[in-house]
Amino acid sequence: MRAPAFTLTAGPVAASPRVLAALGSQIEYDYDPIFLERFRATQRKVAQIFRTEGDVVLMQGEAVLGLEAAALGIVTPATTCLNLVSGVYSKWFGERLRRLGATVVEHEVPFNSAVDPADVEALLVAHPQVSVVAVVHCETPSGTLNPIREIGPLARAHGAMVICDVVSSLGGSDVRVDEWGLDFCVSGPQKCLASTPGLSLVAVSDRAWEAMHANPAAPRRSYLSLLDWQTAWEQEGRFPYTPSVTDVLGLEAACDEVLEEGLEAVIARHENAARAARAGLRAGGVEPWAASEEVAASCVTSITVPDGIDEAELRMLVRNRYGVVISGAQGELVGKVVRIGHMGIASTSLYPLVGVSAVVQALGDLGAAVDVGAASATTLAALAERASA
Numbered sequence: 001m002r003a004p005a006f007t008l009t010a011g012p013v014a015a016s017p018r019v020l021a022a023l024g025s026q027i028e029y030d031y032d033p034i035f036l037e038r039f040r041a042t043q044r045k046v047a048q049i050f051r052t053e054g055d056v057v058l059m060q061g062e063a064v065l066g067l068e069a070a071a072l073g074i075v076t077p078a079t080t081c082l083n084l085v086s087g088v089y090s091k092w093f094g095e096r097l098r099r100l101g102a103t104v105v106e107h108e109v110p111f112n113s114a115v116d117p118a119d120v121e122a123l124l125v126a127h128p129q130v131s132v133v134a135v136v137h138c139e140t141p142s143g144t145l146n147p148i149r150e151i152g153p154l155a156r157a158h159g160a161m162v163i164c165d166v167v168s169s170l171g172g173s174d175v176r177v178d179e180w181g182l183d184f185c186v187s188g189p190q191k192c193l194a195s196t197p198g199l200s201l202v203a204v205s206d207r208a209w210e211a212m213h214a215n216p217a218a219p220r221r222s223y224l225s226l227l228d229w230q231t232a233w234e235q236e237g238r239f240p241y242t243p244s245v246t247d248v249l250g251l252e253a254a255c256d257e258v259l260e261e262g263l264e265a266v267i268a269r270h271e272n273a274a275r276a277a278r279a280g281l282r283a284g285g286v287e288p289w290a291a292s293e294e295v296a297a298s299c300v301t302s303i304t305v306p307d308g309i310d311e312a313e314l315r316m317l318v319r320n321r322y323g324v325v326i327s328g329a330q331g332e333l334v335g336k337v338v339r340i341g342h343m344g345i346a347s348t349s350l351y352p353l354v355g356v357s358a359v360v361q362a363l364g365d366l367g368a369a370v371d372v373g374a375a376s377a378t379t380l381a382a383l384a385e386r387a388s389a
């Protein structure tokens with residue numbers, strides 16, 4: 001089978017030449033002063049992207065590790081959590097919380113929409129015992145974004161801590177850890193930062209550290225322990241386990257690229273790519289899954305698969321006939337959506353046009369009533385408008 005020419009997925013995504021070069025560089029000894037400084041510098045750069053003055057822990061393992069570590073750090077059978085469910089990942093997070101024995105107040109909205117902050121406020125008033133609010137910023141399978149800008153401060157005003165999954169949104173949407181009062185914010189390098197799927201990037205607030213110290217059940221001497229990172233690395237300059245040198249070097253190069261272009265410019269690039277893709281799809285007679293422009297994500301566009309079309313057949317056609325790999329669905333959305341990613345390189349140049357035209361043409365090949373000319377022309381016009389702005 002031929003490798004596809006274009007990777008326009010919801011992550012992992014293709015890396016830039018600079019990131020690839022960093023990933024291919026010599027493996028440094030982790031305690032060599034050069035690597036120690038690079039590790040610290042990478043932490044600072046990730047903190048800039050999180051917009052936090054607080055601590056950032058670089059855990060070894062994909063982002064699920066960081067999410068689980070955050071939950072284990074503060075959630076016990078005595079905890080009442082408010083879990084905001086707007087998609088597959090938040091639903092799964094609720095299962096993790098229940099497995100820890102927590103009482104979970106679950107607020108679920110349709111998976112093509114976002115949580116309304118007014119409902120969060122009402123729930124916090126109705127359940128004053130809630131001490132943890134869990135929210136996913138971008139529900140990657142749905143291509144939808146929750147208003148964490150409002151949810152974070154609301155939770156804080158009610159004395160609850162926030163565990164926020166920004167795995168796919170960091171670098172593609174505005175994320176302001178300190179300003180919005182997000183206590184744990186977890187991301188990964190394999191999405192909008194466009195490096196490897198090997199690390200959990202965890203921003204931890206002072207309140208979060210205090211809460212973990214106050215929890216005798218918070219893991220210690222464990223791969224899942226954030227406290228070990230604080231004690232060993234931050235206080236003693238010792239790694240709790242050997243970090244993957246390669247992943248760290250790749251992440252640092254990815255952060256350098258983002259920071260040199262400018263975080264705001266990078267976010268705007270992702271937003272413009274997604275906006276152009278949505279406009280093109282609609283012009284071609286294909287519906288984005290997100291219920292409105294307001295809730296649509298910038299890192300990925302989920303597309304409603306028309307009735308009578310098989311989602312797996314569509315993806316394979318897009319890949320094998322047009323050389324574009326896109327993402328399928330997860331959880332409850334399987335069979336209902338396919339996804340074009342706009343992460344990293346895929347948000348630059350004409351990549352959104354490649355994705356839209358390949359998907360719309362493939363839908364036409366399978367018998368759907370679509371207009372690939374209108375889809376392509378509209379996407380291109382939207383991209384050109386941005387380029388000349």
Ligand SMILES: Cc1ncc(COP(=O)(O)O)c(C=O)c1O
Binds near residue numbers: 063064138140168
């Ligand atoms: C919102 C969100 N959370 C967490 C993850 C990590 O999950 P996984 O192990 O499925 O890659 C992802 C990955 O796509 C994600 O999109």
